[in-house]
Amino acid sequence: MILRYDVAVVGGGHAGVEAAAAAARLGCRTILVTPDLGRIGQMSCNPAIGGVAKGTVVREVDAMGGIMGRATDATGIQFRMLNRSKGPAVWGPRAQCDRARYPIAVRKFLDELDGLDLFQDLVTGIEFRGSRERIRSVRGLRTRSGVVVKCEALIVTAGTFLRGKIHLGQGTGHGAGRAGEEPSIELAEALGAVGLRMGRFKTGTPPRVDGRSVDFAKCERQDGDAGPLRFSCYYREPRLRQIPCWVTWSGPELNEIVTRNLERSALYGGEISGQGPRYCPSIEDKVNRFPTARRHQIFLEPEGLDTNELYVNGLSTSLPAEVQAEFLRSIPGLAKTRMTRPGYAIEYDYFPPDQLRHTLQVRSIGGLYFAGQINGTTGYEEAAGQGLIAGANAALAVTGRGPLVVERDQGYVGVLIDDLVTKGVDEPYRLFTSRAEFRLLLRQDNAGRRLGALAREAGLLTEEQSRALGRRLRQEKDGKRWFRGYSLDPARANAVLMEAGSAPIDRSARVGELVKRPRVTAEALAKAAGADAPTLESEVLATIEFDFKYAGYVRREEERAMHLREQAQFRLPDETPYGRFVTLSHEAREKLARIRPQSLAQAARIPGVSPADLQNLVLEVRKWEGRVTGRSMVNGS
Template identity: 60%
Template sequence: MSFDYDVIVVGAGHAGTEAAVMAARLGARVLLLTSNLDTIGAMSCNPAIGGIAKGTVVREIDALGGIMGRATDRATIQFRMLNRSKGPAVWAPRAQCDRTLYRRAVRSLLEACPGIELTQGMVTRLLTDGTRAAGVVTADGRRFRARAVVLTAGTFLRGRIHLGTDTQIPAGRAGDQPAVDIAQHIEALGLTVSRFKTGTPPRVDGRSVDWSKVERQDGDGTDYRFSFYDRAELPRQVPCWITWAGEAVKDIIRAHLQESALYGGAISGRGPRYCPSVEDKIVKFPEAKRHQVFLEPEGLDTNELYVNGLSTSLPVPVQLEFLRAVPGLERAKMTRPGYAIEYDYYPPTQLTPWLETKAVEHLFFAGQINGTTGYEEAAGQGVVAGINAVRRSGGAEPVILGRDDAYIGVLVDDLVTRGVDEPYRLFTSRSEFRLLLRQDNALRRLAPLAERLGLLTAVERKVATRRFQEEEEVLRAARAATITPSAAAPVLADTGTTLGEPERVASVARRPGVSLRALLDAAGVTVTAEEAAVVSAGIELKYDGYLAREREAAARLAELAGFALPADLPYLEFKSLATEARQKLDRIRPTSLAQAARIPGVSPSDLHNLVVETARWRRRVA
């Protein structure tokens, strides 16, 4: 059979664009099919990238050769490192973006990537060859054949916008048609389908805001870049603003609660717990006196502001009423109303750990189609799907990122092992290895894998090598240099500690609140490394003992992961396992004992018996 392409990616949002780039970097001929070429890389909701755990994912994507970090750097109009007052395990880079610059950057980076062809068209069904995906058909009758298909349809699958209980608009997002035919086709292939909902807040004209009543929030003023490999020029930086939704807003929403699509019965899908609508906030947190609202600029060439914190499905007149009860927005002009959107997703336990569907070979799902929420979560899945679409269709072993390798690994493992009952969002608390999975060391963790897979250019490999050399240079200098009590005194002044005798810089750097760079300077040691390399080296020294313990725990996890579970194990026949364990193992079909251990309802006793049963089965079929 002849193929037009190696990989077809359906959808050009955050998952689809990363999937296309990964596949192309592996040498594949890629067709990126989207219903609208003008909305490639569009930020459908908040114009921001990063945040808790999410910022680390962006850096992991970049380390593997993806484009989200590079696009973000070209569009950042405010940068803040969240959680800076806490430990480095939870430092979280976040960029407010110009949504137009971001979209342009994604398009430009895609068009500069050899092997990617962009085409506009609405996909209506898959082509199959037996149980394998073999291409797609578009609404205008075009047929494209490929060795693998990656579906990244976002909220478009039978998407429906809700404004109050009476207004329902079929749409993938405001202004875009939903994907109905392909949703029906996939369901007919035997995959289980369910519904989730998400929402977006109204936007306002910044010229109608009373700035005297809101609090200004500036960025950090640093030249931080998400990308390790690329140093794009940052756009002009601007502030965000903070205000509050207080009792007046709460009273209005309570009075109109039954007009909300969510509370009036128009929506059946479940929404994201960690990004609730303002209606949910009022109902579920009645004791809260007020709720924070952020006014975030949509871009440098517009006065439009994103009203973060007031996501809603209330009718438009009610939205305008509660907006004008917010301090600073008394005369606000609403440029776009908020809305809720309900859409299909496919419970991700139907996927392998490399995001291939179990029902149809060489068909991969990535993004909100798997029940997640967030640009970064979608992009991370796109990376995994894009890499494995090429490897699986080429006969190579799939790549599985471990929970100790990357937050992307945590994300995918949670999805395919535990499933979702609400839109999934990443947090640092979801990882057992938070100190290993930091935003500063994503390059060290993942660049070696990217190099082995062939994802990096020669220039990128040199950048990674130089960064590693700089970190090692700093560590050697810190371990070799000695600092005297008098030289250390100014550096230690704010910590309330002193030195009684000369001590190695590396030892002193372990003290809380002490800067490695400041110690090296005070000791008269010249270090030419970039500041980011010095910071990473300082973290490695300061948390050396904790890091060692996490690495030991990761090694134990690797031992469990090394016990492979054959795909055709007859779990239902293993009577020594509890009924719940047998049923869940049969449904999820874990690839290793480590994955089996993370399935809710599978006990330590079940795991022990599973090892015995697996050994017996192997002897029986040998």
């Protein structure tokens, strides 16, 4: 059987889902092929979405028309804003989701898209154009059951499945992409055969337990935020019943059990070679590397509304199941606990992402795109962001349109992808706010303003989303105009100021000035103005408040961003012959040739390329361009 599509997506995780949806929204005939259609949008690790920086990515994906935010809203069973006690630029929305309902919601939203087909099969091969020695571009894929899909662009989002291998204690290693699921061996081999560099990472999950066996009286209850909190700026999904998480702490006894069994761990027994994430260590790592820490915090996260199962966050491990059962029982509240699923470590192949362009296309092979864990990242959110960008760019390329690139000062998605393609990875990559040099600009509440128009111009938004975006941006604009122009008299203002513990005023003052004071909120001021204030949603009021409160800092950051943009004007063509630039250090030449930055600004971010190298690079490129074109065309003089 031969099927023909514009874009084919391999894999149905968070990256694959967004990739397929984005390609379909851009009008491409798209097919998503995955071994189990029942697990589309599966949450393989903890049942939660969002967090600091990550939650902002979800909002960005949503602002660009993606699925993750809406699906989280529809299946969230606890919503919290992390870092609320800190500044608004680092707030991070996070939600516990119902693990069973989430994939159903995702599947439903995918089904709303015209031009997107789903197909259940294991992809075992890729077909290319060009000769064996010089592969030019991708032509299609083959599945185990012999189906051939011809396509112009192929997006691989294989997650942890490429030569995936699971460990539950020393000597238990076996091939699997997730617990109970078959790994992708042939696909890994097919990709390895075309000359791409590969690496191996590992990650892990903790055990899960039966909630009926937990003594919650010995745990600390953690409820979600009281107020309304949602991810999507376009949709209002009805909210499910909300339930709490629980917190407990392991004690010295657990440390002792882990230490005693350390050699039975696959990690410490030397069976696992891949590099794991430092910020998400296994309990073996925690106990071994920080022996003085007597206790470790453990979150018991509900798996859903229809199940008693709890996810024991903080105890990722590769120890044998019996040891896991033993150390679980040492934890207050879990003394009689029954384990439902043991945790495990998983190793998998990834492809160092410095082989990609900013569009996430493999630089050496036309039409081939990678997104998600295959690029060495972790996290549902990071995967979704990449999936959307890969899917959009595949579709834009197929239809002969220009690329969609989010810049570092426009979104965490831009920071993520630029970091990947510029610096590569040496451990599984996760986003932090500190990776974003312009994080004051990248707030969770202004994703629509940052990326909505960009997505609309690229064609990623539906009519409905476009209208919602327009409404929101109009409200922000009108609101800001009102705050700049409207003055509040002392009688009405002082009640608000007093409430906030701020000094009273004796003559009328602009609300835009008053809102800059600590603890004075836009909402309170608007309320004090009564009928004089325009009707604004509370989310819009919050955005306006942040804009005014930190305007000085934001302006400073915007100026820095402008400066960087100027540097980005100096383009570096793909065919730049770095190897011939003898005035550059050897290391710089090697790195530039490998990474092939698009601009001087990107070259400056490559570790090992010094300021001196950059100066020489400018000179060399000008000289080379002069030779190639007869005169200096591209970058002036």
